[in-house]
Amino acid sequence: MIEHLRPAVRAMSGYVPGEQPRDGAFVKLNTNENPYPPSPRVFDALRDALTADRLRRYPDPTGVHFRQMAGRVLGVDPDGVLIGNGSDDILTIVTRAFVPEGGLIVSPTPSYLLYRTLADLQGARFQTVPFAADWDLPEAWPLEQAHLTFVANPNSPSGTTVGRERLQRLAAELKGPLVVDEAYADFADDNALELTKPNGRSPGVIVSRTFSKYYSLAGVRFGFAVADPAVVRELLKVKDSYNCDVLSLTAATAALEDQDYYRSLRVKILATRGRMTEALARLGFVIPPSQANFVWCRRDDRPVKPLYEELKKRCILVRYMNYEGSGDGLRITVGTDAEADRLLEELVGLV
């Protein structure tokens, strides 16, 4: 039957996610999970949801309670919120809605590797635009005819951000929608939510968010999009009716409600990020200013792949990434202070 696969699928090597060792001995700094527990309210809400009726019945297809909570906490229109089985589901839904076979998807590079996979799966072309030297977008954007443009902001692997005005200008120049992938925006100074609101709306902007990073809920799979309600009505046709389960909806709603708890985690993570960045710089790493919960570590004096391998032998997992045209580096999650210390101790002996 392999011969009957779509050629685009057959040719794919498949997206390779970060390693997820089941062995608890690893210090896991490779997939940007939050090192701290989810809010106690999440546990309470999940325990309350473990009833026969909640489990045996279908969940709410559009997540009304979550959308109302998001509306309240984020100041957006609940009808402009689309729920997703993680933000990767959101990115897939948007791709299937706007990109025909043979269409064009564009993203700055280096950035999130999944965008290319989404293009491959859709049978679309994928083209990249290199970031400027300061990790801003180039002054002139060359591919405004794209069916869909993804900008991860903060960007992965760099952790850097592009200003809101620059995104607004890009959205105005583009023919198709601009997806601002804000998986890490909760750690940043600013975000693009304002661009989705009626006052000063950029109609082509779709903001994507996840609960896997800031909200410490990678295990339950939940993300959402914020966009013009007219766009969300169309995206609802593309999403699977029951893409989000009752427990992830419950967990996400409870987490969103407990902003104070997560703000206290954010203070800790940003403090550790500052300390890690300074210490890694002292060890000779070149690190762009991060507004995310990870840092992108490169070196001018030696290859970094051996460092990744040595760290792995010592049960510290970081993400090694190698981008054609812009070279390689280690993307290291900001963990707890103890995890950062452990990493730094090992690196001192390696560089």
Add this chain to the structure above:
Amino acid sequence: MIEHLRPAVRAMSGYVPGEQPRDGAFVKLNTNENPYPPSPRVFDALRDALTADRLRRYPDPTGVHFRQMAGRVLGVDPDGVLIGNGSDDILTIVTRAFVPEGGLIVSPTPSYLLYRTLADLQGARFQTVPFAADWDLPEAWPLEQAHLTFVANPNSPSGTTVGRERLQRLAAELKGPLVVDEAYADFADDNALELTKPNGRSPGVIVSRTFSKYYSLAGVRFGFAVADPAVVRELLKVKDSYNCDVLSLTAATAALEDQDYYRSLRVKILATRGRMTEALARLGFVIPPSQANFVWCRRDDRPVKPLYEELKKRCILVRYMNYEGSGDGLRITVGTDAEADRLLEELVGLV
């Protein structure tokens, strides 16, 4: 931005799932949930899984523990098992793997309405083949060139089944894969799993299963496919890396392990099905022999839509379905005995 949607998406009206009232007053017999609680082991396993590390970390992308359990319980190769966020996710993955834009998807009719939506989303054509008068497949299958053929078995809305030999012959005639959608097979006398096994394998057969019906877990969203491991390796490229969350994997694995519990529910549901079928027949409904947890109720003497509406006014929700070319009917879930009695009491006054 609406003007930039793919024309296929813009033209869609969108799949309309069964109503999911949040009001607990309804006797809910419209979307074929199991009326009994999930296994106590499911609750135990879920409670144990509510730890900070399980929630904050990414889940296992391929669901190794679940696949090993499925291998043991179902006697299949764990490498031939693909995990899905509900079986609708499985059907989407298979569609995206095998069907190009402009391709052809075929299904018998009347059957599961989602198949047409999947074709629309993929920009593919959808053609149907009417069931024979006895709800078997027609002797000669006219559309063997399809990129993908879906046969729901037991079928919805009829509850009827097609024999394994007939499916095997169909698979041999088809050019593309045959997806045997076994959402309800756990309630039936037979299934097509044997066709996926090395001895006597039909290489094009992909069996799809769900935990939403038999396993009382519609709320957590979990399904899986069983196929040739070489096919599953390709389907893994198409599925989202983290399509299944840690709690649904936990619940499904625990449920699958407790076969005794679910066999005892099955005995009850099949007994109620028999009683409901007899009583509904006495009230003048024409009902094909069901091997699922629902019955398809039609009448020769009057339209059934007013019955659906009257029942809804009385807080009993059944599924009204109307198929072009084969008419309408009520698809009624087999609930508890008390729910069946409530339904029958109301119907006595209505027909």
